Amino acid sequence: MKIDIYNSFDLLSFLKSKNLLANCKDEFWWENSGTLEVVIGAILVQNTKWEQVKKAILNLKSRNLLILESLSNIDLRLLESLIQNCGFYRQKAIRLKLLATNIINEFGDFDNFKNNVSRDWLLNQKGIGFESADSILNYALYREVMVVDKYTQKLLDSQGFVFEDYESLQDWLTCGIVENYNEVENLYYKGIPLSKVYARFHAKIVEFGKIGL
């Protein structure tokens, strides 16, 4: 299937043709969206599988560590042991603990963080790059941000698209969705906010990516 690079709506057509936008009644892709758990998950999941992250999150939850204050004060070795199965556990432990501390110092509590944090602030944290920052903004903070990941890039690559960098790809996708928001919303996402349209759109691309092109 050929997609006209100057017409971003063609991507939506492509996804529709693959039935990628159907079956959107299910809950949102990221469990417990809107909570600190998503922020932690965004770091834990880097270069590993979500199955592993779920186990680690359960470890943390059972010890009441899904709270900024507890995480900020945790013994580093203990934290490492609780998230070990996720891989890169030493650096992830350091980064999680530091992030919790920085959020407290800068914003006081999670709600204030949620309402006031900027993308740049997130990007300045150790261990948070473009994808993690955007995942946090969209899935934890409900901002109107389209997440771009390896699957997204792979999907567009397979259709012959070339983008200079992460943000130009993101802009292109975002424009395509915004321009066609009314149609998409009417057909598939009745009554849900634009931020969640981005979330579902991203989730569907990943689901597709997992099945394989």
Place this chain on the structure above:
DNA sequence: ACCCAGGTGTTTC
């Protein structure tokens, strides 16, 4: 045994 997974930071040319 080998390869990949819902990446990021540092070092090096």
Place this chain on the structure above:
DNA sequence: GAAACACATGGG
């Protein structure tokens, strides 16, 4: 600035 490398476990 881009390319190469380090980080590390678990599952196929």
